[in-house]
Amino acid sequence: MDIEFDKPRCFCGIFGFYGAPDAAVNTYYGLHALQHRGQEASGIITKSVNEKGHSVFNLHRGEGLVSEVFAKREVLREKLVGSSAIGHNRYSTTGSSDSTKNIQPFFVNYRSGNLAIAHNGNLTNATELRERLVNEGSIFQTTSDTEVILHLIAKSKLDNQVDQVKEALSIIEGAYCLVILMDDKIIAARDPYGFRPLCLGKLNGSYVVASETCALDIISAKFIREIEPGELIVIDDKSISEDKIESHRILDGTFPKKHCVFEHIYFSRPDSYIFGHNVDKMRRRLGKTLAKNHPAVDKDGDKLIVISVPDSSNTTALGYQKQLALDGINSKLEIGLIRSHYIGRTFIQPGQQKREIGVRIKFNTVKGVLEGRTVVIVDDSIVRGTTSKQLVSLVREANPKAIHLRISSPPIKFPCFYGMDFPSKKELIANQCHGNIEEIREYLEVDSLEYLTIDEMLQAVSEGNEGNFCSACFSGEYPTEIDTSFTKDIYEL
Numbered sequence: 001m002d003i004e005f006d007k008p009r010c011f012c013g014i015f016g017f018y019g020a021p022d023a024a025v026n027t028y029y030g031l032h033a034l035q036h037r038g039q040e041a042s043g044i045i046t047k048s049v050n051e052k053g054h055s056v057f058n059l060h061r062g063e064g065l066v067s068e069v070f071a072k073r074e075v076l077r078e079k080l081v082g083s084s085a086i087g088h089n090r091y092s093t094t095g096s097s098d099s100t101k102n103i104q105p106f107f108v109n110y111r112s113g114n115l116a117i118a119h120n121g122n123l124t125n126a127t128e129l130r131e132r133l134v135n136e137g138s139i140f141q142t143t144s145d146t147e148v149i150l151h152l153i154a155k156s157k158l159d160n161q162v163d164q165v166k167e168a169l170s171i172i173e174g175a176y177c178l179v180i181l182m183d184d185k186i187i188a189a190r191d192p193y194g195f196r197p198l199c200l201g202k203l204n205g206s207y208v209v210a211s212e213t214c215a216l217d218i219i220s221a222k223f224i225r226e227i228e229p230g231e232l233i234v235i236d237d238k239s240i241s242e243d244k245i246e247s248h249r250i251l252d253g254t255f256p257k258k259h260c261v262f263e264h265i266y267f268s269r270p271d272s273y274i275f276g277h278n279v280d281k282m283r284r285r286l287g288k289t290l291a292k293n294h295p296a297v298d299k300d301g302d303k304l305i306v307i308s309v310p311d312s313s314n315t316t317a318l319g320y321q322k323q324l325a326l327d328g329i330n331s332k333l334e335i336g337l338i339r340s341h342y343i344g345r346t347f348i349q350p351g352q353q354k355r356e357i358g359v360r361i362k363f364n365t366v367k368g369v370l371e372g373r374t375v376v377i378v379d380d381s382i383v384r385g386t387t388s389k390q391l392v393s394l395v396r397e398a399n400p401k402a403i404h405l406r407i408s409s410p411p412i413k414f415p416c417f418y419g420m421d422f423p424s425k426k427e428l429i430a431n432q433c434h435g436n437i438e439e440i441r442e443y444l445e446v447d448s449l450e451y452l453t454i455d456e457m458l459q460a461v462s463e464g465n466e467g468n469f470c471s472a473c474f475s476g477e478y479p480t481e482i483d484t485s486f487t488k489d490i491y492e493l
Contacts, residue, residue, distance in 0.1 A: 012104075012120040012419075013037030013089040014198075015215055016179035018186045018235045019206030024080035026203070027087040030215040031066045036269060037120075037211060038089035041103040042069040045116045046082035047181060055183040057114045058082060061103045084186060086179045088118035091421065101142045105181070110154040112161050113183040119146040120211055121175035121196050122419040125483050129171065148172065162187065162234055162248065169232070169250045173480060175260075175418035177227075179209050185236035192255040193479060194229030195418045195470060197263060197274035200245070207235045207245070212272035223273065229257055258470040258479040262420060264461050265409045266380045270315045275468070280315050282461050286408040286452070287319025287378065289460040294450035295329055296404040298374040304329060305369060305400075307336030309379040309391065316408045317378040331376075334369045336395070359390040370398035381409045382440070383422060385429030389444050402447040410454045410474040411435060417482050422473060 013034030017023045024046050031042055043061025050056050058080050062069040066089065070076055088104035107116040123129070126145035129152070134140065138151045152168035153161075165180060165187055175195035180187040188209040190198045201208040203221035210216055213223050227233060234246040259275045260267075270280040298304050304324065308317035321333040340362055375395060382388050388405070395403055411430030415422045425431050433439035441449035454474050458466040472478045 012091060012118075013211045013215070014118045014120045014177060014179050014209075015087045015211070016085070016118075016181070016186045016188060016209035016235075017206060018084045018208075019240050020204070021081075021083050023083050023085035023206075024076045026206075026208070026219050027085040028066065028070055028076055029218050030208070030210055031087045031089050033215040033218040033269075034089050034211055035066055037267065038091035039065055041090040041100075042066045042088065043090075043103050043105050043118075044070070044080055044085055044087040045105045045107055045181060046080045046085040047114070047183065048082035055114055056082075057107055057116060057181070059105070059107055059116075061088075061105070063100060063103070084181060086116060086118050086181045086186065102144045104144070104146060106142070106144075106146060106150055108150055108154060112159075112164065114181075115150065115153065115161075116181040117146060117150055118179050119144075119149065120177040120198075120419070121191065122417060123148060123172050123176065124174035124417050124480060125172065126174075127483050149176075149178070161185075162232070165189070166232060166248060166250055177211065185234055187232060187234055188227060189232040189250060190227045190229055192230035192251055193258040193470070194275075195258055195260050197259075197268065197272075198227040199273075200224045200227055200233065205240055207239060209233075209235070212268055212274060214269045214272045217271070226274070226276070230255060256479070257465075257468040259468055260418065260420070261457065261461060261469040261471050262381075262409070262473070265457075266312050277461075277463070283315035283408075284319035284322075285460045286457065287316040287321075288323040289456050290316070290378070290406050290408050290450075290452055291320045291323035291327070293452070293456055294406055295324060295327065296374070296376045296406065296448065297329060299402070301330070302374065302401075304331040304376060305336065305373045306331055306333045306376045306378060307369075309363075309377060310337055310339040313378050313380050313408070316380060320376070320378050320406065320408075334366075336366050336369045336375065336377075336398075337391075338364045338366060340364075359387060359394060363391065363394060365395055365398045367398040370395060370400045373400050374402045374404070375400045376404045376406055377446075378406050378408065380407070381412060382407060382429060382444075383412055384427055385440065385443060392444050392446055396445075404448045405441075405444065405446045405450075407449075407451040408457075410451050410457055410471075411437065411440070412473050414473050414476040416473045417478065418470065418472075420473065 015030035017026045027044050041063045045059040048056050105116045105118040123145040129148050133151045153164050156164040156167050158164050176191045177196040177198040178189045201216040201221035208221045230250050232248040264282040268279045272279050306321040308314045324331040413430045
């Protein structure tokens with residue numbers, strides 16, 4: 001059973017480095033900073049030159065955390081040599097999670113040379129494209145939608161590799177951020193809607209591409225800018241010598257920005273800068289908005305105790321309690337739940353008690369803080385509701401006066417087709433209860449339950465343009481057309 005339990009699963013984390021002989025080591029640290037975006041598997045591929053002057057791609061990947069996959073020092077120092085590298089942390093969305101063949105980066109040798117790719121996101125027309133490619137003779141080695149991109153590039157009749165990639169990306173639909181390693185360059189690209197974050201940095205003349213800026217910080221790279229939605233950049237020796245990045249548009253025309261709002265709510269690290277803003281700032285604003293519109297009080301006028309569900313809700317709880325205080329509500333932010341960081345990725349507990357044991361292994365209460373007090377639990381989301389129910393039960397054992405639950409996102413009613421791994425629609429507690437918050441409250445057995453509305457959430461994160469975000473998992477209004485076979489096979493709509 002996975003330790004993340006009942007949370008939205010993050011897509012993946014990608015990292016690219018060009019221009020220094022320690023590319024693999026820097027990529028390792030970058031992936032370490034992006035570990036929160038995928039804990040199932042990790043991989044790095046580098047490009048070196050052999051004694052004959054030919055390019056050689058060196059690949060190491062495996063199941064587990066970054067520190068587990070690259071535990072042997074010689075892997076980074078002796079096997080993954082070269083001055084350019086790309087890396088990937090995986091949480092599977094499309095593609096079987098228990099197949100090692102699906103671990104990225106993927107690597108091929110085709111008529112134009114060597115090509116490796118790492119992908120963050122989900123393609124919504126992958127099923128259709130895969131069937132077409134198979135009918136044309138392509139042989140697939142994995143079940144991942146990322147391999148579709150490889151085949152499209154390899155089958156292009158264009159001669160220039162940048163043009164080949166642009167042509168492939170003009171065919172795919174959905175959410176993607178990509179880093180592509182070639183014999184003489186790295187290409188990075190972001191889908192026209194900008195669903196996922198992707199940034200560009202620089203370190204002592206070398207260029208860095210990463211899903212989040214926290215991966216730049218760990219290697220002391222300087223943040224340059226975010227890669228724009230619909231932009232493809234080329235990093236090569238010319239980029240370094242001229243200190244200039246070659247930039248292309250993937251498609252003509254304009255597309256509305258549709259940033260995934262869950263990046264601000266839950267996925268991204270609070271020390272990252274994405275979509276033009278600091279994540280920490282956005283989470284505090286979500287907490288403040290939640291407190292303004294959905295406060296809680298102690299029925300006897302005693303001090304209210306505000307706690308977070310660590311670690312993803314810590315910053316939101318800070319904003320929530322601060323706004324309560326500004327509004328004159330007697331309250332205090334406390335540490336009421338202690339989270340264990342030493343349980344590894346999985347654990348085995350036979351029998352019917354495994355979910356309950358799982359919550360107890362991950363969390364413990366500070367009884368002296370909670371006993372006899374009115375407690376507000378601030379959390380970022382509820383998916384199935386099973387873990388939230390058991391967490392409430394755990395807090396109840398500390399004998400509080402009352403438990404109020406506040407959620408810094410709206411009820412999740414619909415699956416995501418852009419990389420978030422929500423369960424099927426029928427498994428979502430908000431869908432099961434037909435959006436009735438009172439029914440959800442009764443199931444969770446809390447004294448009150450309130451969510452942000454969609455409008456409140458968007459106002460908190462938008463700073464002037466609420467249309468810049470995708471909120472389809474709350475509203476069911478998807479910004480792109482969805483392949484019907486994709487929805488039937490994967491999400492059981």
